[in-house]
Amino acid sequence: MSDASDARLTDRRNFIRFLAASPVMTPTAVRTLVGSLTLGSTSALAQSYDVLRAPAQAVGDVIAAPEQALNVMDFEPAAKKALPPAHYGYLASGVDGDETLRANHEAFSKIRIRTRRLIDVRKIDTSVTIFGQTYATPIMLAPVSSQGAFHPEAETAVAKAAKVKGNGMILSTVGSTSIEDVTEARGAPVWYMLYPTDDWTVTEALVKRAEAAGAPAIVLTVDRQGGRNTETLFRLRRDDTRNCKDCHAGGFANEVSRKPMFDDLDVSKVTNLYGTGMTWDYVDRLRKIVKGKLVLKGIVTHEDAEEALKHGVDAIIVSNHGGRAEESLYPTIEALPEVVKAVNGKIPVLVDGGFRRGTDVIKALAMGATAVCIGRPYCWGLAAFGEPGVAAVLAIMQREFDTIMKQVGALRIADITPDMVSVG
Ligand SMILES: Cc1cc2nc3c(=O)[nH]c(=O)nc-3n(C[C@H](O)[C@H](O)[C@H](O)COP(=O)(O)O)c2cc1C
Structure with a gap:
C-alpha cells in the first residue's frame, strides 16, 4: 500500500x-x-x-454498496436483487443443467499454485501488451450482449470503469451501446466482437464501422452455431410478471435492429446471427476484409487452434461462452493447455470462463495465456450498482491478482511461468 x-x-x-x-x-x-x-x-x-x-x-446476505463486497461473488446476489427475474436469468444462465458453467470455475480448484519466497516484490508491474497496445492489467472484459438489460448506462458505465482501471474491453455486436459511444467512454479503442449475419453486406458494414471507430481487433465468435437450451433463463422467466413482448417484439430483424450497431443498415434480409452455416471459408473471407487483427473466440481444441493458424488468425480466445454454448463439461482452463501447445507461441491465446479470483488469473497466465477475460462478474457489478459496481469488481480482482503475483515472486507478467502451477 x-x-x-x-x-x-x-x-x-x-x-x-x-x-x-x-x-x-x-x-x-x-x-x-x-x-x-x-x-x-x-x-x-x-x-x-x-x-x-x-x-x-x-451487511446481511446481500451487499447494499459496492464497498461492502469482499469478493466478486458478493455482487451476484445484489445483481439478482436489482434485476427483474428474466433479466437476471439471462445473465445467470448456462445451458441445459448449467454444469459446464459450474465446471469452468470449479476446475480452478484442481490447480495448485507454487509460491516463491525471498524476492523483493514491493513494486510489481501487471501490464500486458497485445497487438501493440498496453493495458494496465491482463484482466479484460469479455463481450456481453444487451447490457441495457442490466443497467440503463449499460456498456458506457462498463467502459468508464474500464478506463479508470485500465482494462481492455470487447464490445458485442448485440451490445446496447454503439462502438463510437463505448470508445469515447473507454477513452481508447475497444475490440469489436462480431456475430456474423447471414447477409454479407451487413457483416461487412459492421466490420467497417468498428474499424472506423478504431477497433484494433475483430473478434469472430464461433461457438454459437447449434442453438442452445438456456434452461435457467426459461425457468426464471416464469417468475417475471412483466410482459416481455413490450420490449421484445419478436422476429429476428426486429430484435437485431434494436441494437445500435445495426442503425442505418438494411437488416431485412438478416434471419440469423448464430447458425449461419459458417465454415473456415468464412474465416478466409473475413480475413480478406479485416484490416487489423482477426481473433477467433470459442476455440477449445488443438485441432481448431491449428486450423486457425493456417487461416491467418491473429489470436484465439479459448472460450465456451461461459457455459452458454454447449454442455460440454470441458472447462476452458482445462482446454487451455492443448490450445497453447498447438499455437506454440505464434499468436496470443486468451481465455475466459469462470474467472472469479486473482488466483484464477495467475493460473491461466502460468499455463500460457496472454490475458484472461471476465464476463458475468462485471455484469453483476453493473446490474447492482452501475459504474461504481463495475469499478469495484475490477478493483477486487486486480487486488487479488496483485497479491498472488507477489506471492509467486513475479515482478512482471513475463515472470509468470509454468512452474508456478501444479496441475492434477
Ligand atoms: C449475459 C451474457 C451475454 C453474452 N453475450 C456474448 C456475446 O454477445 N458475444 C460473445 O462472444 N460472448 C458472449 N457472452 C460470453 C462471454 O463473452 C464470455 O465468454 C463468458 O461470459 C465468460 O464466462 P464468465 O461469465 O464465467 O466470466 C455472453 C455471456 C453472458 C453471461
Whole structure:
C-alpha cells in the first residue's frame, strides 16, 4: 500500500473514532458512516486488519454498496436483487443443467499454485501488451450482449470503469451501446466482437464501422452455431410478471435492429446471427476484409487452434461462452493447455470462463495465456450498482491478482511461468 493511502486510512480511522465518541451520533449512524468511509477505499477492505477494529457492520446476505463486497461473488446476489427475474436469468444462465458453467470455475480448484519466497516484490508491474497496445492489467472484459438489460448506462458505465482501471474491453455486436459511444467512454479503442449475419453486406458494414471507430481487433465468435437450451433463463422467466413482448417484439430483424450497431443498415434480409452455416471459408473471407487483427473466440481444441493458424488468425480466445454454448463439461482452463501447445507461441491465446479470483488469473497466465477475460462478474457489478459496481469488481480482482503475483515472486507478467502451477 502506498504512503498516501496509508495516510488516508489513518485520517479515516481518526475520524471514525471521533464520530464514535460523539454524543450526537447513534451507533447505527456511526455504522452507516463507517460503511461509506472505511470501506470506501478499494485497497482498505480485506487488505487491512483496520477493518476489524472498526465497529461491527451488519451487511446481511446481500451487499447494499459496492464497498461492502469482499469478493466478486458478493455482487451476484445484489445483481439478482436489482434485476427483474428474466433479466437476471439471462445473465445467470448456462445451458441445459448449467454444469459446464459450474465446471469452468470449479476446475480452478484442481490447480495448485507454487509460491516463491525471498524476492523483493514491493513494486510489481501487471501490464500486458497485445497487438501493440498496453493495458494496465491482463484482466479484460469479455463481450456481453444487451447490457441495457442490466443497467440503463449499460456498456458506457462498463467502459468508464474500464478506463479508470485500465482494462481492455470487447464490445458485442448485440451490445446496447454503439462502438463510437463505448470508445469515447473507454477513452481508447475497444475490440469489436462480431456475430456474423447471414447477409454479407451487413457483416461487412459492421466490420467497417468498428474499424472506423478504431477497433484494433475483430473478434469472430464461433461457438454459437447449434442453438442452445438456456434452461435457467426459461425457468426464471416464469417468475417475471412483466410482459416481455413490450420490449421484445419478436422476429429476428426486429430484435437485431434494436441494437445500435445495426442503425442505418438494411437488416431485412438478416434471419440469423448464430447458425449461419459458417465454415473456415468464412474465416478466409473475413480475413480478406479485416484490416487489423482477426481473433477467433470459442476455440477449445488443438485441432481448431491449428486450423486457425493456417487461416491467418491473429489470436484465439479459448472460450465456451461461459457455459452458454454447449454442455460440454470441458472447462476452458482445462482446454487451455492443448490450445497453447498447438499455437506454440505464434499468436496470443486468451481465455475466459469462470474467472472469479486473482488466483484464477495467475493460473491461466502460468499455463500460457496472454490475458484472461471476465464476463458475468462485471455484469453483476453493473446490474447492482452501475459504474461504481463495475469499478469495484475490477478493483477486487486486480487486488487479488496483485497479491498472488507477489506471492509467486513475479515482478512482471513475463515472470509468470509454468512452474508456478501444479496441475492434477
Ligand atoms: C449475459 C451474457 C451475454 C453474452 N453475450 C456474448 C456475446 O454477445 N458475444 C460473445 O462472444 N460472448 C458472449 N457472452 C460470453 C462471454 O463473452 C464470455 O465468454 C463468458 O461470459 C465468460 O464466462 P464468465 O461469465 O464465467 O466470466 C455472453 C455471456 C453472458 C453471461
